[in-house]
Structure formats: structure tokens, C-alpha cells
Amino acid sequence: MELRPELILTTVIKSLGDNVIPAIDPDNAPARQQAQLSIALLEILKSRLPLMYRYDRHDLKSFVELGETLASSGSNKEATRNIERLCSEARELLGRARADPGEMLERSKDLRRAISVYVDDVRETGDEHTALKVDRIVVASAEELTLRERAWMLPFGFEADPAIVPDLETLLDPVR
Amino acid sequence: MHGFAIFFQFRIVRAGWQINWWERVWNEDYVSDVPLVHVAINWLRKNLPAGDRLSIVHGDFRNGNFLFREADGEITAWLDWELAHIGDRHEDLAYLLQHSYGHYAEDGKTYLVCGLTDRADFLKRYEEATGLPVDPATLKFYEVLNLFKCAAITRGTSPRIMIGGKCHQDTVIAYAHAISYLLMEELRLVLEEVI
Numbered sequence: 001m002e003l004r005p006e007l008i009l010t011t012v013i014k015s016l017g018d019n020v021i022p023a024i025d026p027d028n029a030p031a032r033q034q035a036q037l038s039i040a041l042l043e044i045l046k047s048r049l050p051l052m053y054r055y056d057r058h059d060l061k062s063f064v065e066l067g068e069t070l071a072s073s074g075s076n077k078e079a080t081r082n083i084e085r086l087c088s089e090a091r092e093l094l095g096r097a098r099a100d101p102g103e104m105l106e107r108s109k110d111l112r113r114a115i116s117v118y119v120d121d122v123r124e125t126g127d128e129h130t131a132l133k134v135d136r137i138v139v140a141s142a143e144e145l146t147l148r149e150r151a152w153m154l155p156f157g158f159e160a161d162p163a164i165v166p167d168l169e170t171l172l173d174p175v176r
Numbered sequence: 177m178h179g180f181a182i183f184f185q186f187r188i189v190r191a192g193w194q195i196n197w198w199e200r201v202w203n204e205d206y207v208s209d210v211p212l213v214h215v216a217i218n219w220l221r222k223n224l225p226a227g228d229r230l231s232i233v234h235g236d237f238r239n240g241n242f243l244f245r246e247a248d249g250e251i252t253a254w255l256d257w258e259l260a261h262i263g264d265r266h267e268d269l270a271y272l273l274q275h276s277y278g279h280y281a282e283d284g285k286t287y288l289v290c291g292l293t294d295r296a297d298f299l300k301r302y303e304e305a306t307g308l309p310v311d312p313a314t315l316k317f318y319e320v321l322n323l324f325k326c327a328a329i330t331r332g333t334s335p336r337i338m339i340g341g342k343c344h345q346d347t348v349i350a351y352a353h354a355i356s357y358l359l360m361e362e363l364r365l366v367l368e369e370v371i
Contacts, residue, residue: 003350112211113209142360149357149360152357160280161280
């Protein structure tokens with residue numbers, strides 16, 4: 001899926017700046033100001049979006065450390081036990097949340113390319129039976145992937161019958 | 177002269193040059209590779225049809241790419257000739273069959289080619305109007321080629337244009353990219369049929 005939030009934001013900002021703002025009536029000061037502030041807000045969002053996950057992870061880690069410090073110096077009250085329990089759960093969560101989303105995207109690109117090279121290589125150097133087998137596996141696997149992409153792109157409005165496309169959330173693995 | 181004729185037979189009637197062209201576009205433009213596209217390219221190379229005659233091929237032949245007189249419905253001009261070439265007549269015919277250019281009838285089941293009539297009737301009327309037979313294997317080849325070509329443009333080139341930021345229609349290009357997944361699904365279904 002190439003239309004990632006960062007690219008969509010870049011596209012929208014450019015379109016507003018190149019095409020929309022120049023067409024606004026120069027005497028309509030509120031409209032011009034709102035348009036310029038809208039672009040500025042989108043620019044802020046674009047610059048911060050790639051760091052959002054790391055920000056949330058850092059935020060959680062900071063409060064785990066604070067909670068643990070406070071709990072270790074506090075008495076054995078209900079409030080302290082509650083902090084200890086939540087810190088313990090959050091530590092486990094932080095342990096699972098080490099990979100950066102950008103890293104995952106890059107590995108996915110690497111694997112897509114490696115599989116494509118493999119498909120070509122088998123077709124070029126392997127026997128017909130093996131090449132056919134590989135082709136069929138790839139075509140079969142594309143069914144689920146294409147359905148997920150269509151569900152993701154459903155809001156664009158190009159599906160002839162949107163009712164046949166499953167809800168996107170049912171096609172994505174739960175994060176655990 | 178004989179050599180020239182052989183060159184034409186090989187280079188133009190046979191669509192190998194088009195596979196090379198669009199494969200290069202794909203390889204230069206894709207952001208993330210798609211193994212299904214490689215299955216399509218390999219299948220195309222293995223199943224090149226010979227072709228029966230040379231024709232002018234429009235290359236983007238579909239409803240929406242012509243002007244007409246409202247009074248009598250007469251088509252007065254065909255637009256967008258930038259992909260025109262000498263080639264196989266099945267290429268434009270297969271292009272018309274692409275699902276992106278038609279829709280379903282009111283029964284929700286019958287697909288209407290270009291919103292006109294069902295596939296069998298469409299092909300029958302083509303044969304009647306031209307006096308030329310439709311070769312199913314050649315037609316299938318060009319269905320795969322056209323879907324691959326359109327997938328290369330919308331899935332590969334569209335995001336590349338947006339990333340490049342040198343176009344004043346980036347938001348339209350984003351919508352063009354969204355069509356690529358329907359083309360990929362159609363490509364997958366045709367490959368499932370032929371492989």
C-alpha cells in the first residue's frame with residue numbers, strides 16, 4: 001500500500017499550496033488566513049507523524065519509571081499496589097513494542113523484492129513444473145493481499161459493489 | 177525488404193517490445209515490488225501470440241476517450257492517442273473488456289462491457305461488425321498485457337509522481353493509484369484462469 005499517511009499529506013499540502021490558495025480572493029483575509037493555517041497544521045502533522053509511535057513509547061516508559069520510583073518509596077497501600085501492577089503490565093508491553101514501524105516497512109519491501117526475484121529466477125532456471133507451482137502459490141497468496149488493499153482503498157469509491165468487500169478490521173491481524 | 181517484414185512481424189505483431197517497455201516502467205517506478213506482477217510478466221513472455229494482421233492500435237481505447245454529438249450519439253473524435261502503435265487488433269478489444277470501464281447491470285450479476293452489453297454479446301457484435309474472428313487465446317494474452325500495463329501505470333508510476341512532486345494534479349493521481357488494486361484483482365483472476 002503506497003498511499004501512506006505521509007505521502008497523502010505531502011500531496012494534499014502541495015495541492016492546496018499550488019492550486020487552491022492562489023485562487024482564493026485576495027480581499028478575503030479570513031479565508032486566506034484559514035487556508036494558510038490549515039497548510040501549516042498539516043505540515044506539523046506531517047513532521048510529527050513518523051515520530052508518533054516513538055513518542056507514545058517514550059511517554060509510557062517515562063511514567064513506568066516514575067511509577068516504579070514512587071512505588072518503591074511508598075507504603076503497601078492499595079494505590080501503590082495499583083501502580084506496581086500497571087507498571088508491570090506496561091513493562092511487558094514496552095518489551096513487545098521495540099520495533100520501529102519504519103523498520104517493519106523496510107523489511108516488508110526487502111521481502112517483496114526478494115520473492116519477486118525468486119519468481120523470476122525459478123521461471124528462468126527451473127523446470128516448468130516447479131515454475132508453475134511457484135506461480136500458483138503467488139497467485140493464490142495475492143487473493144488475501146488484494147482483498148485487504150481493496151478494503152483499505154474502499155473510501156476512494158471505485159468498487160462496483162462495495163458490499164462484497166469485507167470490513168478492513170476483519171482482514172488485519174490483531175496486535176498481540 | 178524481406179528482413180524488414182520479418183522485423184515487423186516480430187517487433188510489432190508480437191508484443192514482446194510492450195512487455196519490455198512496461199516491465200521497465202514497473203522496475204523504475206514501483207515503490208514496493210509485487211510478486212504477482214512478475215508472474216504476469218513471465219506468463220506474457222511464454223505466451224506471445226503470433227497475431228493475424230497488422231492494425232492501428234489506439235492503446236487507451238475505451239468509453240470516456242471519445243467526443244460525440246449529443247443530438248444523434250455519433251462519435252466525432254477519438255482522444256488520447258499517445259500510446260498508439262501498429263499491432264494486434266485484439267489489444268484494443270481486450271482493453272474494452274477491462275472491468276474498470278464497465279459496470280454491472282441492474283441484476284447485480286451481469287457485467288456490462290463499457291456499460292453496454294455482456295461480454296459474449298459484445299464479442300459477437302465485434303465479429304459481425306468487422307468480419308474478423310476473435311481468437312480467445314490472443315484475447316486472453318492482451319487482457320493480461322493490458323492489466324499489467326495499467327497496473328504498472330497506476331500502482332507503480334502514480335505514487336512515483338506523487339513522491340516526485342512535479343505535477344499540479346497530485347490529488348487526482350492519488351485517486352488513479354486507488355484504482356490499481358481493482359486492476360490487481362482482475363489481473364489475479366485472469367492469471368488464476370490461465371496458469
